[in-house]
Amino acid sequence: MLVVIGRIGRAHGVRGDVTVDVRTDEPERRFAPGSSVVCGDGTLTVASARPHSGRFIVKFQEVADRTAAEALRGSVLEARIDPDELPDEEDAFYDRQLIGLDAVTEAGAPIGVVTDVVHLPAHDTLAIDASGLEVLVPFVAALVPEVDLDGGRVVVVDVPGLLDPDTAEVSRPEGA
Known part of the structure; x- marks a missing residue:
């Protein structure tokens, strides 16, 4: 199974190093020296990698x-992983584990299906297809208290305005 772990950005220096916008929670593992990544129709071998200004600087042997580095700009990097592989941390999930799960309220009422995991700077967000309407739910314990992989569902707390914008509490300026 292939999973996206990054996208090549600009060339860095003259020796073939590239910046990589990381798309994995385990960059040290996925970009460890000697590891292989899939890039288009080929495979690249990591010679070295280091964090730099919120990205990674990676040198590939090839x-x-x-x-050559500039020619790779914009290329997606993928890693081959065992479909049964799980993250090292407890309460951590790969996107592929979450996509397709049913989203339900704490009372068990159906909301929809998780279609994507959006990685934002502050936190990850679940995109849920709720009968054709995309609902974005911050993937934090206060709003998603339970992930049941075996049961095929995530539980979402139904706070006003989260699942139905018409129920949002609106504050009005004084005198309005």
Whole structure:
């Protein structure tokens, strides 16, 4: 199984290093020296990697110079993983484990199906298809207190305005 772990950005320096916008919670593991990543129709071998300004600077053995690095800009990087592989941390999930789960309220009422996991700077967000309407729910314990992989569902707390915008509490400026 292939999972996206990053996207190549700009060339960095003249020796073939590239910046990588990381799309994995385990960059040190996925970009460890000697590991292989899939890039388009080929495979690249990580020679070195280090964090730099919110990204990673990666040197691939097959990329000899800046020209070769620039040719890879925008390429998606994927890792081959065992479908049964789980994250090392408890209460951590891979996107592929969450996508397709049924979303229900605490009372068990159906909301919809998780269609995507959006990775934002502050926290991850679940995109849920609720009868054709996309609902975005911050993936935090206060709003998603339970993930039941075996049961195929996530439980979402139904706070005013989260699942139905018409129920949102609106504050009005004084005198309005």
